[in-house]
Amino acid sequence: MPTSTASPRLLHIITGLGTGGAEASLVRVIRGAEDPSRHAVVSLTTRGTRADELEAMGVNVRALGLARGHASWKALRDLRAIARDVRADVIQGWMYHASFAASLLSMTSREHWPVLWNVRHALDAWESEPRKLRWLIQLMARFSSHPQAVIYNSSRAARQHEARGYAATRTVVIPNGVDTERFTPNAASRSATRHALGVPANAVVIGMAARVDPLKDHDTFLRVAAQLAARTSNIHFLLVGTGTEAGTATQPCPLDAAMAARISEVPALGRRVVRCGERRDMPAVYNACDIVMLTSRSEGSPNAVAEAMSCGVPCVVTNVGDAAQLVGRSGEVAPVGDVIALADAALRLVNHEARRAECGHLATARIRAQYAAPIECAAYARLWASASAGAASVPLHRAAPVERAPRVLVVTTISTTLDAFLLPFADHFRARGWHVDALAAGATTHAGLGMHYDRLFDASWQRRVGGVLHAWRTWRALWGAPRQVRAIVADGAYDLVHVHTPIAAWITRFALRDRAPTTKVIYTAHGFHAYPGASRLRNALFRAVERTAAAWTDYLVVINADDLAIATKDQLAPPGRIVHHPGIGVDTRHYHAASAVDRRTTRHGLGFGESQPLIAVVAEFNRNKRQADVLEALALLASRVTVMPTVLFLGDGPRRATVEALAVARGVADHVRFLGHRRDVAAVVASMDALLLPSKREGLPRCLLEAMAMHVPVITSDARGSRDLVAQGRGLSYRTGHVNALADALADLLRQPLEARARADRAAEWIEREAALRHITALHDQLYDAALRGTGLDVDRSVAAEPSADVHGRAA
Structure with missing residues (x-):
């Protein structure tokens, strides 16, 4: 056990040293360690393709030469001798067989080394797993209290294993990290790689990086490719990974039959698929792509997706492992095996170049902020130190x-x-x-x-x-x-x-x-x-x-x-x-000012031109939302302005019929439209001249926040919460329930459009600074971290101290 302040000595036991995700993570965390020479690696099978790379860092690498999935008592004796030779402080197993071997080694040796398991597998497709592997997974559940930690690279995998009996008290989730210096956007590499692969410079390229394996589901990818090739002529496809290369008559490859079947359906597909096989220049491959797709039926935390995102490439993924969590809002998620959903998701990115670019920027930022290699390496370093220190002072059966x-x-x-x-x-x-x-x-x-x-x-x-x-x-x-x-x-x-x-x-x-x-x-x-x-x-x-x-x-x-x-x-x-906290956050990537084209298109779809003043009211029809006040104010407004606005009511509810009848009774039916429930509320509001909220009470109304983020002028009653948002000249306010004051506010809006636009711009700046989702998320970080420590936070009274907006009808 360590007696100095030096980092602990780690013995890593891994099934093999090929090109898979576990092997890549092993190399990455050792490279990022304080002293790589204090790490030793044992491959249960062969040296693979990674041994030389590890040895160049000063790592002691040994290979036992076992056949995959086989074990022997001699191998256990060899592991014991190696662990003693390298003076291991902690033993970490990578993947099931090696993790189980690490526990057997510790339990049968007098040293009782502290053990860490590293599970790299999700159980999304349990019934498709080989029977022997399912048996081993279930056997290991019985021993899962032995390791000091069971490390998973995805939260979903952790929950799936806990459901099958793995000790939840041992769970530690460390997502895969990405070398963001190596995997980075590179326009020059993009052009050169496309030229080398024979892909047109202006083509939209969809790639998939995965070895050929039933769980990777290349057949679904090829079906999606056939659908897309039949619908548009500018999409090309890259297949990268072991087994994706084209076969010959004498040496066919696993994908040949599936490719032939799809080409028979869509002949054009044959000219647009590049089958690359295994490659080591993956940053160049990702940069050559416009979209990366993952069609897997089971994953943990997919390295290929994280690496592509780091290169600025948006991803379309199936909902497996932590894939959806990984891409967040920077990509698209579809159900496993759903060819139509995957194709539609890809087309949403194919047909909108600006959205592709935006998603690519979001992807790169997300990886650098949350999944960069130093974050992963620091988590492992803390874990190794904790395991080593706990074992030095506490008996194994009561390990810290x-x-x-x-x-x-x-x-x-x-x-x-x-x-x-x-x-x-x-x-x-x-x-x-x-x-x-x-x-x-x-x-x-x-x-x-x-x-x-x-x-x-x-x-x-x-x-x-x-x-x-x-x-x-x-x-x-x-x-x-x-x-x-x-x-x-x-x-x-x-x-x-x-x-x-x-x-x-x-x-x-x-x-x-x-x-x-x-x-x-x-x-x-x-x-x-x-x-x-x-x-x-x-x-x-x-x-x-x-x-x-x-x-x-x-x-x-x-x-x-x-x-x-x-x-x-x-x-x-x-x-x-x-x-x-000023609300629950507005995602300003989604809620932003409409372009002139989008504004004109939405208005045209609603049956209005550019010059007609339009005001939206977004709310459920109930007594609290007071839509009737809007109709009463419209009746008064007719004598105050030369051009009447049209008010569009979005929403439904128990009082809708009553409000519709009141519009007729007050003679303003020609100036209102009832649109009911809509799925495109954001697009409609973004094309309006104002949003109006006449509520009696609110908390902090989401519709106002979103309209403000989209640079849409707002008018609101001075209800609690609403008046906070329009303070300091960010909008117009009127005394709740005073329809004459509401009519005055509407008249001000129509007569002074430049002032309304200035208020809207101030509101959007405030949203970006104080109420954007990223800011509220940061406030939650502070709150949760303080709660874990049990400490207090500074109370923010800045909004309470702000002067109110000018309120029409305050003296009434």
């Missing part, structure tokens, strides 16, 4: 736990809250290697959530807890909900429980009132039920409820100035643990 990934449970009342607002945060923290689960009503059946969270749980509560017909069901659900929450949290050993929305927040905090000190509860209040303008009785009741729950709350996040004032006055969390 190594650093593990933090575990977070996100709780909301219904699953649509997760989908609509919280996915970027789940993606962000999982990309940091954290384990993120979610609990909500309907979570397990909500399409698409599974790719963003490690595990999903269905809550027993309901959104609305009243009604005579549902009283008994409601009572049973609420009675059992705290017990359910306690069981889930106890089983998951969560470090943080982050609750959102009132019902889920109260039940969860109540359930965890006697929790262990190591579990911290964070509550994000998306608008307290007590708010200015509500009745005194209502506010007194709800403030009393929040004060009761304050004793069970470690950190409180508020999203508007009024809630910050209430939280501070009522002491709804400990001092220094009430923080203000």
Whole structure:
């Protein structure tokens, strides 16, 4: 065991030293180690293609020459002799066979070396795995408490193995790193490689880098290629990896039959597929591509995707392993084996060069920020030091736990809250290697959530807890909900429980009132039920409820100035643990000013020209949203302006028919359109002259934030939260419910378009600086890191101190 401050001596045992992802990671982390010469490597099979590279770094490399998948007692004796010869402090196995060999070596030797397993495999296609491998995976589950850590390169793989019995207390997730100095955008290399491969300079090239293996599913890639070749003439394809080369009559290759079948369907495909075989110049290959596709049926954290992204190439991937988490918003994700979905995803990038370029820039930035090799190497170095230090001072059967990934449970009342607002945060923290689960009503059946969270749980509560017909069901659900929450949290050993929305927040905090000190509860209040303008009785009741729950709350996040004032006055969390976040973040990559062409196209599709003033109202039709005020104001506006605007109502709800009837009764039906539920809300709003929100109450309205990010002028009632957003000249405000003041605000907007545009530009600058998703994500980083340490944060009262916007009708 080490007795100095020098880094520990590592013996790495690996199945082989070929060109696969595990071998690449092994070389990468040793190269990034403080002293590579303190590492030794044993290949159970041959020296492969990596041994010389390792030896050039001063690494002691040995090969036992076993046939793949075979073992012997002699090999175990050889491993023991090597471990003693290199004076190993820690033994790390890479992949199943080598990891199991590392544990056998430790358990049968007097030294009892601390062991780390490194699992590089996901179980997305369990039934397709070889029977012997499935048997070994299940056998190792019984021994998974022996290693000090089981390292996975993907969160999804970790959860899959835990589900099959692997010890969750040993889980450590370290995503694959990328050498960003080697894998980097290179225009010169792109041109040279395309010329060498015979690919036209102006072609759109889709590549796939993978060895030929059933789990890589090259057949699906070729089917997608055939579809694309039949639909457009400018797409070419590159296949790179062992077994992708073209065969001959005497020596056919695995892909020959599949290629022949696809070419018989689409003859043009034969001239557009370049089969490269195995290559060592992968940065050049990636740079030659416009898109990289992964059609695998099972993956951990795919190196090829990360490397391509680092080179600035957007990726289209199947939803396997951590592929979707890896690409984030820089690429496209499709279901496994879905040829149509993969082809459509590729076409979305093929047909929009600007979007391809934007996604490429996002991909490079994402890899450099979260998946660069130094991040991976630092994680391994901490793990090695922890394992070595723990073994030096603690008996093996009571080995000190190594650093593990933090575990977070996100709780909301219904699953649509997760989908609509919280996915970027789940993606962000999982990309940091954290384990993120979610609990909500309907979570397990909500399409698409599974790719963003490690595990999903269905809550027993309901959104609305009243009604005579549902009283008994409601009572049973609420009675059992705290017990359910306690069981889930106890089983998951969560470090943080982050609750959102009132019902889920109260039940969860109540359930965890006697929790262990190591579990911290964070509550994000998306608008307290007590708010200015509500009745005194209502506010007194709800403030009393929040004060009761304050004793069970470690950190409180508020999203508007009024809630910050209430939280501070009522002491709804400990001092220094009430923080203000301006919303849940606007993704400014998606919400941005519309181009002149897009604005004109959207308006034309709606039946309007450039000169017609258009105002959007985006909200559910209910009493709180007060759409009727808009109609009353339009009736007054007719006498104040020469050109009447058209108001477009987007949304649906129980009061829609009532509002439609009121438009006729007030004589403004010709000046309104009811568009109902739309999937293109962002495009419609971006083409408007203004967005109007007449609500009685809000938390921090998302529609206003998004319109402001798109440089669209906004008019809002002075409801809580809304007035925060339009402060300092970022928009127009009027006194809630005063239709005469609303008519004045609309008239100001129409008469002074330049001033409206200036307000919109100030609003967009503020969004970029204070409310953009990347900024809110950084605030969550600070919050979560403080919660893990149990420390306070500075309370931000900057928004509360801002002067309000000019409010029409304030003196009325």
